[in-house]
Amino acid sequence: MLEGYRARVDERTFLNLPGFRNGNAYVYIYVENTSARAPMFGEYCTDECPTCPTNFEPRMILEVCDGEDVASFGFDVDTPRGRENSLYKLDTMIAALRVFRTGFVAEFAP
Numbered sequence: 301m302l303e304g305y306r307a308r309v310d311e312r313t314f315l316n317l318p319g320f321r322n323g324n325a326y327v328y329i330y331v332e333n334t335s336a337r338a339p340m341f342g343e344y345c346t347d348e349c350p351t352c353p354t355n356f357e358p359r360m361i362l363e364v365c366d367g368e369d370v371a372s373f374g375f376d377v378d379t380p381r382g383r384e385n386s387l388y389k390l391d392t393m394i395a396a397l398r399v400f401r402t403g404f405v406a407e408f409a410p
Contacts, residue, residue: 322367332358
């Protein structure tokens with residue numbers, strides 16, 4: 301877990317079976333738990349918010365590493381539209397991976 305942060309999710313998952321090349325390929329996900337500093341009524345703050353002592357935006361990390369290169373993805377949470385776009389980004393990546401997997405399996409089917 302990251303120092304000074306409370307996590308809802310904090311997981312590193314390795315992508316290869318033991319013994320395979322690039323055994324250090326991974327997916328790392330982290331979503332901060334901001335419930336202790338969340339504003340009332342679930343509203344999000346910005347840095348300009350005069351009533352909140354700290355910025356409410358949670359720390360979130362999604363990294364995919366192939367063993368050498370790392371891809372990191374950012375997610376907007378400041379506005380309802382930004383959160384909608386972030387969920388769309390996640391859903392699109394999940395759908396693309398499912399389609400790729402289906403094609404991969406079909407390529408090697410008997």
